[in-house]
Amino acid sequence: MSTRAGMYKGGKDGAVLVPGDPSKSLMVKAIRHEGQNGSPKPMPEKSKLSDGDIGTIERWIRAGAIMPVDIPKP
Template sequence: MRRIVAGVSVLIAAWVVWGLQGGRVEASDNAATPEFYTTQVQPILRANCYRCHGGFNHRGGLSLQTRAGMLKGGHDGPVLVPGDPAKSLLVRLIRHEGPANDPMPMPPKSPKISDADIAIISRWVQAGAIMPADAAQP
């Protein structure tokens, strides 16, 4: 009986909290916010891309630490087309669907990043690739 009461209490508490929030989605779940980039996208880029395209490393002339760096791109041009993941080279490369003349899928010499991580980056690009002004900070 105590388990049932405890379980019902947890459900009621969750319902009250959700109701107090007005059923809102947390900012970190909204791909069109800087918080989404900071909490969802940047950790993926940091873990998989910054070794070659962050800090002082800009292989191929590309820095992924700032929006300006992605829009400028590297030797092959911009890697980011805000609002259009299909045209964003970044998304195509992490999906391993890069240009036919590019033999190097990203990340190189590593397994393809997870489909869940690719979906997060795609959602972020689709929502306009919003980043905070200080996104380059570690």
């Protein structure tokens, strides 16, 4: 999640972020604490975002997840 390209590419479990589709974005599953069954490191419940904050992120993703383009490091 350190770069825009990295979030779009994702990893073995899929894309962290799918602009326009929060339901396919692993980021949303993670912040909703809907990880895979048997996950070795479940998210602690006390660190869960509020429903309002989760809704804000879902609306941002639905709107296209606009963010700055990655800037190459010198």
